[in-house]
Amino acid sequence: MKKIAVKYIFISLFVLLSSPALPQDNALFFDAAGTPANPKVQVSWNKYHTYAGVTDFCKKLAEAYPDLVTLSSPGKSFQGRDIHVLTISDKKSGDPDHKPGFWIDGNIHSIELQGTEMAMYTAWYICEMFDENTFINQLLKDKVFYIAPTINPDSRDYFANTGVPPRSGLMPYDNDRDGKFDEDGSEDMNGDKNISQIRRKNPDGTFITDPKDPRRMIRVSPGEKGEYEILGMEGIDNDGDGMINEDGPGGYDGNRDWGFNWEPNYIQGGAHKYPFSQPENQAVLAFITEHRNIAGAQSFHNSGGMILKGPSIQGGGAEAYSSTDDAVIDAIGKKGELIIAGYRLVTIWKDMYTVFGGELDWWHGAMGCFVFSNELWNSYLMFYDTASTDQYEFDRLLLFEDSFIPWQKMNHPVYGEVEIGGFSKMAGRLHPGFMLETDAHRNAAFCIYNSFQSPKLEIKDLKVTKLEGGLKEVTATVANRRMLPTHSASNIKYKIDPPDYVFLDGGTVIAGMVVENKDLNITREQKKNPRRMELSNINGYQQISLKWLVKGGNKYTIRVESVKGGQTSAQAE
Numbered sequence: 001m002k003k004i005a006v007k008y009i010f011i012s013l014f015v016l017l018s019s020p021a022l023p024q025d026n027a028l029f030f031d032a033a034g035t036p037a038n039p040k041v042q043v044s045w046n047k048y049h050t051y052a053g054v055t056d057f058c059k060k061l062a063e064a065y066p067d068l069v070t071l072s073s074p075g076k077s078f079q080g081r082d083i084h085v086l087t088i089s090d091k092k093s094g095d096p097d098h099k100p101g102f103w104i105d106g107n108i109h110s111i112e113l114q115g116t117e118m119a120m121y122t123a124w125y126i127c128e129m130f131d132e133n134t135f136i137n138q139l140l141k142d143k144v145f146y147i148a149p150t151i152n153p154d155s156r157d158y159f160a161n162t163g164v165p166p167r168s169g170l171m172p173y174d175n176d177r178d179g180k181f182d183e184d185g186s187e188d189m190n191g192d193k194n195i196s197q198i199r200r201k202n203p204d205g206t207f208i209t210d211p212k213d214p215r216r217m218i219r220v221s222p223g224e225k226g227e228y229e230i231l232g233m234e235g236i237d238n239d240g241d242g243m244i245n246e247d248g249p250g251g252y253d254g255n256r257d258w259g260f261n262w263e264p265n266y267i268q269g270g271a272h273k274y275p276f277s278q279p280e281n282q283a284v285l286a287f288i289t290e291h292r293n294i295a296g297a298q299s300f301h302n303s304g305g306m307i308l309k310g311p312s313i314q315g316g317g318a319e320a321y322s323s324t325d326d327a328v329i330d331a332i333g334k335k336g337e338l339i340i341a342g343y344r345l346v347t348i349w350k351d352m353y354t355v356f357g358g359e360l361d362w363w364h365g366a367m368g369c370f371v372f373s374n375e376l377w378n379s380y381l382m383f384y385d386t387a388s389t390d391q392y393e394f395d396r397l398l399l400f401e402d403s404f405i406p407w408q409k410m411n412h413p414v415y416g417e418v419e420i421g422g423f424s425k426m427a428g429r430l431h432p433g434f435m436l437e438t439d440a441h442r443n444a445a446f447c448i449y450n451s452f453q454s455p456k457l458e459i460k461d462l463k464v465t466k467l468e469g470g471l472k473e474v475t476a477t478v479a480n481r482r483m484l485p486t487h488s489a490s491n492i493k494y495k496i497d498p499p500d501y502v503f504l505d506g507g508t509v510i511a512g513m514v515v516e517n518k519d520l521n522i523t524r525e526q527k528k529n530p531r532r533m534e535l536s537n538i539n540g541y542q543q544i545s546l547k548w549l550v551k552g553g554n555k556y557t558i559r560v561e562s563v564k565g566g567q568t569s570a571q572a573e
């Protein structure tokens, strides 16, 4: 009996160790719609990942799907952590880097953690659905995703292990300009991995506890008697300068560091030294400049339940943003409002604030991409009701007070007897576990829709006609089957990418022309190098017909090469 038990334990251990992510037993489940039936990589989407967790996930996905996934690191964070990028596409159907690309990044701001989970979920979903779903299968044949779950990994771990990090990365910064760097941050005085509020009993204070919910502090009306004063966040005066928590880790802004419409720190707070002066953004830049095929991009922030679109430039940046680009961005963004229930489409400069050196404007102005930034989570999602947004009630009724740290007495070296407590770092901006997967799926679906709408070029009506004198006429039409043009207006204006090329291989090309009106036989000849016809842009849903006169040859190949529109070819005799 004992022997069998030992043997059984041994086998169980062996199974556990040899395959850490066992596929589930199909006898125990059947499929829900729209969900991978039997994922090779098992992930709990109701938790947040440490950097080690992100790394582990990326490695497992790359190992499980070698024909789809390549894991790379274009650079390291300030503290030396790799910035992971997952390249995901059907490798067998063509070189991923020659397909229209879609970029996703998360967590540029440290406390905006869940962008990482949105990015990871998207990566996981398209891999696990590749063999199960016709739409996803075709999408990965046509397109490529470049997914960077966290582009600020140092602060992510800081968040997990200590209290609430700054908005920035962890490069030391002299916030109070006293010549010392990061010398006076907050302290987790009760060791609960949270930086909580401090309150102190004071009859002259301006706060009392709410009789309906004594956890809540409310301000008294003028003349009314108070009970408490609020003294900021947990911490002490480390450097003895009479201020508490005035120079914590970091202190700049990763989203004011991008090389388009950039301004220095005295004009744009958080800008740091010069464009791309932060190592994490340098790594991202290195990857993106090597992947000019990226046509669309998505960056994840929190919070507010918004799908942000550019410009964030003061006055609307008419110089960089045209109405034709805006029409495309609007059409995709409006669909986003439907896909991500509870989120609304917002123009940054008009509806929020203006930004210099923001990532969004850089993508559009310097890379010619169509880009969105989603502010994840909002108070509406608590009760699906704009009128009921009480966080205390949500915490009480749905989380059973799990996101609130009860006020507890402690002795503070400066303030004496105080109480610390309040909402934990997981409340307010971050999804509670049970809602994380839902929003991850909706945000992934928005990315998938966006990527789907990047150009899909096809060659149709390829025809060879014999003419007199041994000449042949070759005609073909290049069609873009999707909403995005191969070139945004900003791309054309700033000459970011070369034009789209249409090659004719086989025979000697005597003349090449674009057919401007088929019925009236109006053409525009390209005198220079007609073997390689140049199209400045192929608009969304546009079709462009071409005509060549060719001498010799008997097999003709038409090849389209577009940086952001991908490559395709067709042959005729």
Ligand SMILES: [Zn+2]
Binding pocket: 109, 112, 301, 302
């Ligand atoms: Zn943010």
